[in-house]
Amino acid sequence: MISFLKDVSREMRKVSWPTGNELTRYTVIVILTVLFVAIYFTVVDLGISQILELL
Template sequence: MFKFLKDVNREMRKVTWPKSNELTKYTIIVIMTVIFVSVFFTVVDLGISQILELL
């Protein structure tokens, strides 16, 4: 168990973490993607609902 945690610590030191501006950019991209997908599926759901009401 201790060897595992020691290895994890060693590997985490090798990780290159994003800079502040990169992190902001990636966060905005993720939020915009979530909004786009949400709107897309809402429109598709409303469209399917309207088609089913016509039948």
């Protein structure tokens, strides 16, 4: 177990962490993507509902 934790610690030092600007940019991109997908599926769902009501 101790060997595993040492290996994890060693690997974590190799990780390239994002800067503050990168983190902000990535966060905005994720939020905008989620909003776009949510709006897209809402419109598709409403369209399918309208088509089914006509039938």
